Amino acid sequence: MSDIELLAPAGSLEAAQLAVEAGADAIYAGPSSVSMRPRRAEFTNKELKELIDYVHSEGKKIYVVANIFPKSYDVEYFKQSLADIYKMGPDAFVVSDIWALRHVKKNFKDVAAHVSIQASISNYQTASFYDKNGADVVVISRSLPDFTDIKEIRQAVKCQLEVFIHGGICFMFDGHCYMSSYFKQEMGFDKERQIQRIFGQNNTKGECHLVCKRQYDLNSYSNKIGSGRLMRRPDQVGLNLIPLFIESGVNIFKIEGRAMSKEYVSQSVSLYRRAIDEYLANPKSFAVDADWAEAAEVLKWHRLEYERKWNIK
Amino acid sequence: MFASQAVLLVFIGQQSQMAKLAVSIQNLKTFKNVDKSLFERFYFGYPYCLEKAGSFLIEPDHLKQAITEIKKLGKEAFLITPAVLQNKELGLVESAIEQAVKWGLDGIEVNDVAMFAVAKKWPNLKVLAGFFVNVYNPQAALEYIKEGATTVLAHPELMYEEIKEIADYVKSQISNTLTGTVPRPSEWGLSPNVEIAVYGNLPLGAAYDCYLKTVDSERVCHQQCTKPYYFKHQMSNVKSNAEFAMRSVGKANLMANEFCLLEHIDQLKTLNANYWRLETSLYESVKINTIGKAFFECNKGANPAGYIRNIKLLAPNGLCDGWFLGKSGHSYTGSQQKVAI
Numbered sequence: 001m002s003d004i005e006l007l008a009p010a011g012s013l014e015a016a017q018l019a020v021e022a023g024a025d026a027i028y029a030g031p032s033s034v035s036m037r038p039r040r041a042e043f044t045n046k047e048l049k050e051l052i053d054y055v056h057s058e059g060k061k062i063y064v065v066a067n068i069f070p071k072s073y074d075v076e077y078f079k080q081s082l083a084d085i086y087k088m089g090p091d092a093f094v095v096s097d098i099w100a101l102r103h104v105k106k107n108f109k110d111v112a113a114h115v116s117i118q119a120s121i122s123n124y125q126t127a128s129f130y131d132k133n134g135a136d137v138v139v140i141s142r143s144l145p146d147f148t149d150i151k152e153i154r155q156a157v158k159c160q161l162e163v164f165i166h167g168g169i170c171f172m173f174d175g176h177c178y179m180s181s182y183f184k185q186e187m188g189f190d191k192e193r194q195i196q197r198i199f200g201q202n203n204t205k206g207e208c209h210l211v212c213k214r215q216y217d218l219n220s221y222s223n224k225i226g227s228g229r230l231m232r233r234p235d236q237v238g239l240n241l242i243p244l245f246i247e248s249g250v251n252i253f254k255i256e257g258r259a260m261s262k263e264y265v266s267q268s269v270s271l272y273r274r275a276i277d278e279y280l281a282n283p284k285s286f287a288v289d290a291d292w293a294e295a296a297e298v299l300k301w302h303r304l305e306y307e308r309k310w311n312i313k
Numbered sequence: 314m315f316a317s318q319a320v321l322l323v324f325i326g327q328q329s330q331m332a333k334l335a336v337s338i339q340n341l342k343t344f345k346n347v348d349k350s351l352f353e354r355f356y357f358g359y360p361y362c363l364e365k366a367g368s369f370l371i372e373p374d375h376l377k378q379a380i381t382e383i384k385k386l387g388k389e390a391f392l393i394t395p396a397v398l399q400n401k402e403l404g405l406v407e408s409a410i411e412q413a414v415k416w417g418l419d420g421i422e423v424n425d426v427a428m429f430a431v432a433k434k435w436p437n438l439k440v441l442a443g444f445f446v447n448v449y450n451p452q453a454a455l456e457y458i459k460e461g462a463t464t465v466l467a468h469p470e471l472m473y474e475e476i477k478e479i480a481d482y483v484k485s486q487i488s489n490t491l492t493g494t495v496p497r498p499s500e501w502g503l504s505p506n507v508e509i510a511v512y513g514n515l516p517l518g519a520a521y522d523c524y525l526k527t528v529d530s531e532r533v534c535h536q537q538c539t540k541p542y543y544f545k546h547q548m549s550n551v552k553s554n555a556e557f558a559m560r561s562v563g564k565a566n567l568m569a570n571e572f573c574l575l576e577h578i579d580q581l582k583t584l585n586a587n588y589w590r591l592e593t594s595l596y597e598s599v600k601i602n603t604i605g606k607a608f609f610e611c612n613k614g615a616n617p618a619g620y621i622r623n624i625k626l627l628a629p630n631g632l633c634d635g636w637f638l639g640k641s642g643h644s645y646t647g648s649q650q651k652v653a654i
Contacts, residue, residue: 069449099452125427172518182642
């Protein structure tokens with residue numbers, strides 16, 4: 001049996017069901033107020049319990065994403081939220097904050113601790129920092145330029161390595177972006193938590209205003225250099241990279257998209273299931289042919305080019 | 314806990330002192346003309362890019378000159394280490410620290426947790442848990458102190474009340490009694506230090522690659538980042554039709570408006586921070602001196618109104634109070650709104 005795992009997003013129970021049917025080995029999902037995604041893609045505790053029970057009934061794993069950087073007034077809520085979810089029997093908590101990692105390790109010893117993409121792990125020393133702090137899995141930054149870097153990280157840590165293999169990508173390093181709250185945030189009443197708090201913060205709350213996806217002009221002095229969606233990056237499609245990732249020591253392939261439609265989740269999981277299985281069955285002859293119908297369908301969802309128009313050069 | 318320890322904790326937490334000014338300076342040319350009398354701690358370098366020409370991190374002779382001069386003045390010299398390091402960059406940064414320690418370097422600013430492990434090689438090296446390690450709550454601050462941080466920068470994306478919780482908590486700790494804490498010399502004091510950003514074009518994010526290189530089809534560094542580039546977006550769905558702007562320095566976006574808490578200096582003082590940080594790595598010495606003088610004098614009691622006009626004249630895109638008041642970061646209310654203490 002292979003130890004390579006395909007990890008699928010779930011923004012709803014239906015999406016999780018389709019992902020499991022399409023061949024996901026594990027599902028990740030976020031509870032209310034503690035994960036870095038819009039509320040519509042998060043689960044209430046009741047929904048989460050139903051999701052966990054379903055995923056386990058199918059013999060799959062479920063990872064609960066608690067990857068905000070909690071503020072002072074969030075800490076007690078965060079602790080209570082994790083304590084409540086722990087009773088539901090998740091297989092792992094995915095965290096970003098250093099305190100949150102140590103909290104999970106100290107209080108939930110039979111649940112794995114994953115360090116989120118929000119930590120932007122880009123070198124072996126950083127991976128080692130989290131490994132020594134008890135991480136069972138570290139998610140490697142989407143920025144790494146070559147596979148030698150991943151191999152060096154592999155050699156430095158005992159924990160498993162996870163990569164985002166497919167999906168949208170931010171302009172900034174994950175967990176290192178503060179543009180959203182600079183753009184807009186405001187005080188409001190949180191009905192769910194019954195408290196007054198600030199809304200519209202990217203780094204700590206997942207309430208991103210998608211500042212990097214907007215239309216901009218790039219100016220220097222009075223010259224307009226460019227215009228368009230200048231910071232929007234092409235989406236990541238790592239289908240052909242699966243062999244290199246596996247040979248570099250990656251254990252888990254994550255598909256991005258908790259806020260995407262369930263049809264997207266189903267199609268992308270199906271595609272990567274096929275690719276991983278074909279590679280593992282025949283590593284030497286693995287190739288993604290142009291006639292892979294699933295690939296064509298999945299790629300329709302994505303932007304594969306920069307959308308930039310330069311007025312110079 | 315023994316009663317005497319509890320009393321000591323309360324004492325440490327409540328003692329107030331005047332904050333010292335800390336300043337970030339990118340290169341030797343600027344350093345030479347900065348008024349050193351205004352500042353007690355100097356951060357040398359540039360956190361966004363290792364290719365930045367003239368930056369202290371890649372110019373050891375310049376760094377040596379700066380550290381030597383600062384040590385003669387009896388002040389503190391820190392080296393800024395970059396955010397989100399790659400494997401191949403670790404050795405360069407570590408060897409820069411190794412050399413600088415020999416010249417008298419007091420500490421480093423950590424912007425990637427990788428550097429906590431590196432810093433432990435020099436037990437007398439102070440460590441700032443900097444902007445990009447994301448200190449958003451008191452408990453995270455404590456964990457970084459256990460990893461070796463001697464000063465913690467409360468993340469400026471927080472508002473006054475949240476910063477105060479971190480500051481009070483950090484200052485109530487006794488470093489050498491914390492399990493896992495790196496032992497520190499007694500002359501550094503009992504409790505860790507707190508630093509608060511008070512001025513500058515603060516970072517809004519560190520980017521995967523140099524944006525300004527992507528303008529060039531050959532992706533060669535031509536040092537375009539020395540020119541002021543701005544992303545400008547026409548805001549909609551807001552009452553004012555203001556233009557939203559961010560400055561690009563290639564590998565990072567920064568605030569276009571200059572973050573300034575001078576008009577909130579009374580509130581700043583109640584935070585009892587050890588250091589007020591001027592994030593001025595993009596500025597020339599004349600501007601650094603003007604801003605430094607304003608905070609220096611107002612810290613001693615001068616009226617900010619007399620200084621804010623000069624500062625506004627030097628800020629081409631105006632000022633902002635960031636997140637201090639719990640508002641959108643780019644807005645500026647200045648003296649029109651005060652934080653309730």
